[in-house]
Structures are given as C-alpha cells and as structure tokens.
Amino acid sequence: MFLAPCIEWHFAEYPNLADRVRAAARAGFTAAEFHLWRDKDMAGIAAALDETGLALTGVCVDPRRSIVDPAERRELAAAVQETIAATASLGKPPLIVASGFRVEGMSEEEHFANAVAALKEAAALAEQADVTLLLEPLNTRLFSAMYLVSTKLGLDLIDAVASPNLRLLYDVWHSAVMGEDMAEVLTGRIHLVAHVQVADMDERNEPGTGTLDWPRVMQTLRDLGYQGGIGLEYFPTLPIDQSHAKAREALGL
Template sequence: MDLSPCVEWIFASEHPALPDRIRAARYAGYKTVEFHLWRDKDVDSIAEALNETGVRLTGIVVEPRRSIVDPAQHGEFLQAVRESLETAKKLGSPPLVVASGFTREGVSHEEHVAAAVSALRQAAELAEQAGVMLVLEPLNDRVEHPGMFLVSTKLGLDIVEAVGSPNLRLLYDAYHSAVMDEDMGEVLDGRMHLVAHVQVADMPGRNEPGTGTIDWAEKIATLRRLGYQGAIGLEYKPTLPAAESLAKTRAALGQ
C-alpha cells in the first residue's frame, strides 16, 4: 500500500507553499500526496509541481462545501462539483471528497438519506462524464464535526450502493471510524469493493499513528485481509518535524 502524506498539514512547518510540500514529499520518496481545499491555493503552481515531480494526488475536496442532505443546497452542491471537476482536470483528475452536511432538525432519517442519494446520483453522472471518482466520507460528530449527518461507515456504504455508480465510492477514515467506536472488520466486511480510499490518524488527538491508542498492526492486517490494495492517506496533524513524523508513522503502520 502506498502511503500518501496529507500535505495540508505534513511538511507545512518546513514549507509554507504547498507546491514545495509536494516537492518535499517526492524528495522523501512518496509518489502520492493529498490535500484538502483548492480554492485558497495556486492551482497552476500545484499542477506544475505535480508535473515536475510525477507525484499523483489521491484526493482533494469538493468546494465550496454544501449539504447533500438538504435539497435546498443541491443546486449549489452540483455547481461546486462541476467547478471542482474542472480543477481536478488540471491536477491529474484525483478523486473528489464529499461530506454529507449537517443533520436537519425535524427531518426524518429516511428523508436525509433520500436527499443524499438524489444529490449523489446527479453528481456521479457529472463525475462519470469527467472520468473522475467521487468519494463519500463519513466523519465523526463527537470531536471535530458536531451535527454532521453521515457519521456511520455502514450508512455511507448503503448510500454508495443505492446510488449505484462506478464513479462513487467510500472514503474510509480509520480515525473518524475509531472515534465513532466502529469495528473496522465488521463495518467493511464484504464491502471493501465499495471503498476507494483509506485515511489514517491516531486517537486521541488526530496525530501520527503510533502516538495514540489505535492498534495499527491489527488495522493494516484487517485491510489486507479484506483485500484493500489502494493508498493510505496520512491525514494527521504532525507533532514532529516531517521526516521524524513520517518515520514514526511508517513504523506504526509496518510500511
């Protein structure tokens, strides 16, 4: 499994400009990286760094972020998808990350799910035309994202199945899943084919693997047993300089 540093945070203390973080990641031996938002960055300079280094992006976020569970925001969400797809073309067509948006008071669970499926079906059609993968990410609502609707991996996979598009898959974040007390083997068993990307960070703190309570040997073994062969996104907040942080992470993950 390739490790994909999240250069939103990793290398940030050493290199203020994100293109230089991409170069630093390649110099350190990494062939893939990811980051979060693109509208606050110089996309052309990032594209230049990617072309120069041969580094591939494993994900950026659809933005502006709008709710898929609120039909009133679907028009803005789909426009954000269109604009993010255009940006993705400049950056090697990486997967685009979608979160659900917040739970709507007084609206049933079934209505939330139906709205999400409707929005994602339309978004997936746009993604299919562009040849780009959308990845739906469940988040935790106990630490970082209070009020978020989609906090369950099982529900996320159910929504992906309901949409039924080859261009929509799940982003499984082991940190968010652990915060929600999920068992990785249980929630992913038999459904790994619906997962396009995996991210990691330790708990508590969302720092390097090896700094918290998660058993990473067990997690990696489970991913292998379930057949995951994609990249592992290192989406954590480093507590050490990049080289030391990444060495600690590789040791914890056995990579």
C-alpha cells in the same frame, strides 16, 4: 498499499503547496493529498506534480455543500462541476464529498432519500468527466450535527446510488472515534472503499503515538483485500521526517 501525506498539514515549513508537493517527492512519497482548492495556486501545484510525477489521492469538493438539504442541491452540483474543471490539470484526482449537517425536522428516511438524489446527480457529473467521488463519513466529536458519521450508512448510500464513480473514503480515526469495529463495517464491502486515511487516537496524531492497534488495522485491510492508498491525514507531533518514519514503522509500509 502506498502512503500519501496530507500536505495541508505536513511540510508546513513551506508556505505554498507546490513546494510541499516537491518536499513530499523528495521524502520518497509517490502520492499526496490536500483539502480545499480555491485558495491554492493550482497552476503552481500542477507544475510541481508534472515535475515530480507525484499523484494526488484526494482533493475536497469546494465549496462544501450539503447532500441532504434540497436547498443546497444546485450549489452542490455546481461545486462538483467546478471542482472537476479546476482539478483536471492535477491529473483528475479523486474528489472528496462530505455530507453536510442534519436538517431540523427531517426524518431519517427523508435524509437518506435526499442524499441519494444529490449523490446520483453528482455521480453523473463524475461519470461524464471520468472522475471518482469519495464520500467521507466524519464523526460527532468534531461535528455534532453532521449527517454522515457512520461507515455503514456511507456504504448504504453508495449501494443505493449504484455508480462506479462514487466510492467511500474510510478514515480509521473518524471510525474509531465513533466506536466502530473496522472488520465488522467493512467485511463484504471493501470493494466500495477507494481510499483510506489514518491517524492515531486520541488526538489525531501520527500512527504509533496513540492507542490504536496498527498491526491489526493493517492486517484487517490486507485480509479484506484493500490495495489502495493510505492517506496520512494527521497532525504531526514530531519533525516531519521523524513523524513519517514513525508512521511508516507503525503501519509497516
């Protein structure tokens, strides 16, 4: 496993992400991630990635559109296609998809069927481009009406879509907020998880500052066979070098 800081929130002393890429590399990281791309200097980021050799573990599909609302399906496909094109110069990073909000009056079965149909269309675009889509369950504390707030449901959707280019982003903090048992929801299905993100309870800060049992979290991932990236998607409470040192210590990486 390897660490990837979220440069959307880390190295904030640098005003642009290209310089944050360079800062991450100087800090000893081999990977990083960020959120939306349309407001970013993509050429500058591409140049910084080429210069440092840093890889990206995730960029969000932009704009965010619903996977459950049929009225937004065409816009979702367009967003996926445009994001694939825009991020090609960044090394074809995995692209993160959120679900969007529940549609009033729609049954659970209809929500699921609409999500599968939308994700099949998006996954077909990803297959053509040789890109991985990461479906991310969130939580109801931040987004009370969000459709996908369950790891099990996310994995069920991925099973139903049955595309090698659609995988899960498992966020330890979102899962903990929802009261999930990590081993229970991931056992037997870790092959569907392509990326993991971490933050501590309760306020989404660096691992080691809250109540989560990080040795247990990391041992669970190892026992299940996870070998990918660990995204440091948290709000730092310490100077960034100290914050990363604390996270490394807590995670044992």
